[in-house]
Amino acid sequence: MLSQSVVVFSKNYLPISRVNIRRALVLLVSGKAEPVDFLVREPWLVRSPTQIFPVPQHIRLLVNSGERTWKVPPVNRREVLRRDAHRCQYCGSTKKLTLDHVIPRSKGGKHTWDNVVTACERCNSQKGDRTPQQVGMNLRCRPQAPPHPAVTFADQFWREQQVNLE
Known part of the structure; x- marks a missing residue:
């Protein structure tokens, strides 16, 4: 079960990445994230010797993430x-x-x-x-700089959600 993944959203509800349940639990317990209920599903239950922790499938960071520090990679x-x-x-x-x-x-x-x-x-x-x-040669697609990884992940995430709703 600890290999399952949890979707992490920024403070602005932009899907940033997926993390494993262990990392999500650390973020929740330390107060750096809160559960988000987009789709009402049963949370995963992580049991310790003395407590049971519910871990949702979506969490939102309460602290600023490093998403703004990404730089376009060099052309190589x-x-x-x-x-x-x-x-x-x-x-x-x-x-x-x-x-x-x-x-x-x-x-x-x-x-x-x-x-x-x-x-x-x-x-x-x-x-x-x-x-x-x-x-007389044609390019298959217009060359451009790679997008920010968070934007790529967000696009993929919302496409998956759309497919799941259909």
């Missing part, structure tokens, strides 16, 4: 590959991946999140020192 190979799901943004291949500047650096393109994509060697050499429009 590992982060670009992660953002693009290890797929070429021109053909979808997962073999022999490289980084490609959509607008080549020789043409004034910058090494920024909205100009660097993952490309396989074949597409990268085919594109060469030109823009995708000049070669």
Whole structure:
């Protein structure tokens, strides 16, 4: 049972993350969080030798969390590959991946999140020192900086809640 997860909300009711029951219990007992009853469900009961602690499936932090201190990661190979799901943004291949500047650096393109994509060697050499429009290649999705992890988690959480209600 201690491997179950509890959804943690910020003071502003933004879903931040999931924590295990043990961590949720520590937050509740220390007064750093309070139970939230979005969907009325039976809480999990954690028993100690002398007490029984109800642990809800959703808790809200009463203290400020570190959600504001997140910084956009640097543009590097590992982060670009992660953002693009290890797929070429021109053909979808997962073999022999490289980084490609959509607008080549020789043409004034910058090494920024909205100009660097993952490309396989074949597409990268085919594109060469030109823009995708000049070669007739299309990007699968517009490159952008990775979103804040709390925003990603919140989006996923609300999608799951919508599916559960249907």
